[in-house]
Amino acid sequence: MTYFLKEIERLYNPAGIVLFRGVVKEIEYAGYCIPPGWVVIVAQGLTHRMSEIYTNPESFYPERFAPPREEDKKDSFL
Structure with missing residues (x-):
């Protein structure tokens, strides 16, 4: 059941399309310096x-979250 819900939330995000986050300390991303006080859009x-x-991101496939596949854990930012 958990995989089913994760897949629904992946395709139909309950938080909306974008999130706004304030930068609290300087970070570097993709060669760009992002200073504190800026707002970034996720x-x-x-x-x-x-x-x-x-894999096949437009397809509904809950098993993508099940071991050993666990596509949601391939990248640390997810």
């Missing part, structure tokens, strides 16, 4: 459908 609607993360 586009969950895009990341949840990236083929670099999920």
